[in-house]
Amino acid sequence: MQGLYANPGGGLRPVHPPGSAGRTLLSDRSVELWRDPVRFVSAGVEQHGARAFLTRLLLRPTVVLADNRAVRHLLRDRETFQCGLRDMFMPLLGENLVFMEGGRADSIRASLHSLFSSETATNYQAITERVTRHWLEQLDSDRPVDLYAAFKQLSMELNLAVFLGLERRERGADVAAVTDIATTHWHGLYALPVSVSVPFTTSSSYKQAMDAKEQLLTLADQMLRDDAQSAFIESLKLAVEDPETRRNHLLLCASAMVPKALASLLTSAIVASPQWKERYVSDDGDISDDDLTCVLLEVQRLYPPFFGGRRLVTRDAQVGEYLVSRGQAVVYGTAAAHRDPAVFPNADTFDPERWRTSNKNDQDKLFCFGGGPRACIGQKMYQHILKVACRMFISEFDWHLPATWRPTWKHLPVSRPTNLPSLVLSRRSEAEQWQDATS
Numbered sequence: 151m152q153g154l155y156a157n158p159g160g161g162l163r164p165v166h167p168p169g170s171a172g173r174t175l176l177s178d179r180s181v182e183l184w185r186d187p188v189r190f191v192s193a194g195v196e197q198h199g200a201r202a203f204l205t206r207l208l209l210r211p212t213v214v215l216a217d218n219r220a221v222r223h224l225l226r227d228r229e230t231f232q233c234g235l236r237d238m239f240m241p242l243l244g245e246n247l248v249f250m251e252g253g254r255a256d257s258i259r260a261s262l263h264s265l266f267s268s269e270t271a272t273n274y275q276a277i278t279e280r281v282t283r284h285w286l287e288q289l290d291s292d293r294p295v296d297l298y299a300a301f302k303q304l305s306m307e308l309n310l311a312v313f314l315g316l317e318r319r320e321r322g323a324d325v326a327a328v329t330d331i332a333t334t335h336w337h338g339l340y341a342l343p344v345s346v347s348v349p350f351t352t353s354s355s356y357k358q359a360m361d362a363k364e365q366l367l368t369l370a371d372q373m374l375r376d377d378a379q380s381a382f383i384e385s386l387k388l389a390v391e392d393p394e395t396r397r398n399h400l401l402l403c404a405s406a407m408v409p410k411a412l413a414s415l416l417t418s419a420i421v422a423s424p425q426w427k428e429r430y431v432s433d434d435g436d437i438s439d440d441d442l443t444c445v446l447l448e449v450q451r452l453y454p455p456f457f458g459g460r461r462l463v464t465r466d467a468q469v470g471e472y473l474v475s476r477g478q479a480v481v482y483g484t485a486a487a488h489r490d491p492a493v494f495p496n497a498d499t500f501d502p503e504r505w506r507t508s509n510k511n512d513q514d515k516l517f518c519f520g521g522g523p524r525a526c527i528g529q530k531m532y533q534h535i536l537k538v539a540c541r542m543f544i545s546e547f548d549w550h551l552p553a554t555w556r557p558t559w560k561h562l563p564v565s566r567p568t569n570l571p572s573l574v575l576s577r578r579s580e581a582e583q584w585q586d587a588t589s
């Protein structure tokens with residue numbers, strides 16, 4: 151039987167994933183997945199005693215993967231496993247690299263590469279520092295702060311400054327207006343589960359999102375026409391000739407998708423802080439580069455912003471040890487693959503030290519930014535921005551989570567705690583002054 155199948159995993163005896171896709175609409179489990187995707191995957195793993203199982207999602211027989219090795223194979227084989235998000239998200243996000251296949255994807259990816267390379271990422275350090283500094287100064291630390299809301303604001307400001315050259319210090323009204331439009335656009339994504347039973351084009355938030363998309367595209371056109379809006383736009387104009395491709399990628403950059411993911415990671419770093427702050431941060435707010443890297447890798451492992459991804463199977467194949475058939479879909483659960491005990495010992499424990507010891511060479515087993523030939527083009531730039539913003543926050547403020555608090559999570563569209571208490575932030579500089587005065 152094995153000979154019949156493409157075998158990217160090599161070596162393993164292939165098995166059919168346990169479970170059933172049923173035969174009718176009624177067996178579709180999309181609504182369950184949409185309610186809590188992380189629980190859906192972990193419940194399936196427990197029920198079937200395997201890190202892959204067959205079910206029906208979005209009306210298609212779907213293999214769900216929580217097996218780290220199988221997910222790596224899935225992401226590496228772009229020919230067998232093609233993007234499965236197009237029908238759902240392309241109308242809202244436009245024809246961009248996320249949804250392209252084959253030669254077209256290769257050529258656009260190559261054109262965009264220089265805009266997001268690690269050398270370019272460090273060029274955005276000055277913008278990141280300026281925007282974060284301004285946000286830190288404006289943060290009202292006299293009263294308890296809703297940190298998720300505050301991080302969403304910072305992340306949106308960073309995004310608009312880096313990509314569009316809009317900074318709140320100088321163009322506060324424009325930043326507020328674009329934030330509003332991008333948020334309405336983003337809320338269209340919530341309307342998607344309705345598509346399982348009712349065509350989603352009937353949802354009013356979806357219609358508003360489509361209007362917001364047009365407004366963002368108009369803004370993109372204007373910015374691409376005018377001179378010197380941002381270094382990024384100037385580089386985009388040089389790198390990409392086709393006007394339609396330019397505007398669609400600027401739409402992706404201006405959308406709220408990226409800032410929501412960044413806010414999710416910043417918030418999760420705070421949620422996990424009882425496991426790292428005391429150990430790695432000095433009294434005056436310093437943390438070594440290496441320690442911060444390990445902390446943020448562990449945040450990405452346990453709290454990836456996006457629940458996972460979806461691929462369509464173009465021919466009968468094997469993924470890891472599992473057989474999949476042409477016409478099926480494969481959904482991978484990022485958090486589940488990151489908690490695969492075959493790769494991560496004590497997988498549920500937040501342990502930054504693992505990145506210096508047991509998992510020293512395992513960064514390619516993290517899928518927070520996807521992996522393989524379709525890995526996120528913004529990964530290096532945004533990991534850099536995440537680190538700079540995080541370091542500046544730690545250096546400016548101290549905070550304490552109540553000892554008895556335990557997070558509950560919502561995972562769509564991005565993961566974030568639903569019960570994060572408002573936190574009192576204390577400026578380290580003020581604490582120092584107070585100490586000097588009383589000593």
Ligand code: HEM
Nearest residue numbers: 247248403408411412459518519520524525526527528532
């Ligand atoms: C914290 C920030 C970000 C996170 C967590 C993130 C996450 C991801 C993930 C998980 C994928 C893989 C999706 C899949 O497997 O189907 C991906 C792909 C992609 N991301 Fe990001 N991303 C981030 C920032 C960005 C930025 C700043 C951009 C640039 C505007 C970007 C553009 C893309 C594109 C174009 C792809 C598809 C690449 C391809 O298919 O060749 N992302 N991202």
